[in-house]
Amino acid sequence: MLIPRVITALVLLALLLPALLAAAVWPFALLTLVMIGAAGWEWGRLNGIAQLPSLALGGLVAVVCAVAWQVGWAASPPAALWWLATACWVLGGAMALRAGPAAWPALSRPARVVLGTVVLCVAWLALAAAKARGLNFILSAFCVVWMADVAAYFGGRTFGKRKLAPAISPGKSWEGVWSGMCGVLLLGLIWLNYETAVFGSAGSVFHVLRQLGWGGFVVGLIFLCTLSVMGDLVESLAKRAVGAKDSSHLLPGHGGVLDRVDALLPALPAVMALASIA
Template identity: 35%
Template sequence: MLKSRIATALVIAPLTLAAVFFLPPQAFALIMALIVLMAAWEWTAMMRLVSRSARTVYMLSVLFAIVVAQKVLPYYEQIIFAVAALWWLAATVLVMLYPRACALWCGRVSKGIVGFLVLVPTWAAMVYIRELDQGPWLIVYMFLMVWGADTGAYFAGKRFGKRKLMPHVSPAKSWAGIGGAALAVLLVSMITQQYLHFSQNLSFGIYILALVLLFVSVVGDLTESMFKRQCGIKDSGSILPGHGGIMDRIDSLTAAAPVFALCLILFGT
């Protein structure tokens, strides 16, 4: 499992970095849209949509929302990311109340709405950050935060993870894993801060930002785990050996990207 996970990461990481640094803006936006649409297809499994036509209609609806977002993003980016941040605050509560609050979101319509709140702002955030002056490097910083947290949590959890974080949602996650993830993101921030020209406000609070991104990335991971557990599936898909589906790979990013974009708007780069 670990070997296939590492092998897949060694393929995905260079391709992702090449897209971030070398693709023109429109091509990058298109690639991000394709990734989000694949994730939307997987999301339909968590909605318990069976027919291919129904799943296709939902995926096309997400595509339409992306097209609309592309038109309004230059004027309403702060609103889009603020709405996403509010959703992730609500998701935190839902995860903490699982399974008692299932009735609030377990219907197909509710899950469909959540899918829009999860996926469309992710696309918008990636495109917005990419077009900033330091856009590619800011995306790399965010990736390092998310991947570093995932790696730190994995190894710390394996070694010390006796006390579980939320066993009803994700039995594999532990408090020791959270500690390892926190150390990883703080280390990433300490190393990268000198290379990224953050504004004075953001530079002063870079470690707070790291912990905020860690928090929301964990919530993103737990939220997808909650949805999968409710509908009885282990992985969102099988396209990525060792990782599962696209949603399994980007679940943390769906929360981290719009929150990071909102922080960049509020505090500057």
């Protein structure tokens, strides 16, 4: 299992890094359009839709995102979109987690499909908008989520005692969540000290939040960490409701695309929302 996981990670890096480092937005946009389309297909399959309609759903997600890109929303989308998406995640995610996996199938299938389609399209648009702001910004946005996940994993294994959501994701603990938050705050302080030396300018998510004062810096990063955990839990809830371990097997050793991007789905729009006020 480890070898396929490593090979898949290396292949993904070989595809992602050149697109991420390119000065133009379009290589990254095209690559992520394919990925978000695959996530749309996975969402269809998780909600009991047959193969061909699920493929059509994935294509629809990619087309909607491509149209939004063509009309210029990737460069200058309305800030209200990010705030609306973030508010919906906070309220809707909290309601879904409170209700638990058993209540998820009670929501009609068309509603679940539409909900997932909107979430994926908005997340991709936030991804493209973050790339348009520069490498420093989008890489720091990724690192907020990655650090929250990695620090939570090790913190949970070391200190974890109190389960966060045993009915949804038994492996997660409150101690892991707090460890993730501490890890992100530490990363932010280090990033602020070295970003001009590495990137030549101060344009990271951490710099944006620092403009809101140290209180805004701390609260903003804790908020982003919380949303990343919520994204992970909501996807786990949808899988547990149908008895699925992974969203698909597209990425050997890693599961599916949704399994890799679930924490980014709420975090990226929230990053753009916070950036709009700083």
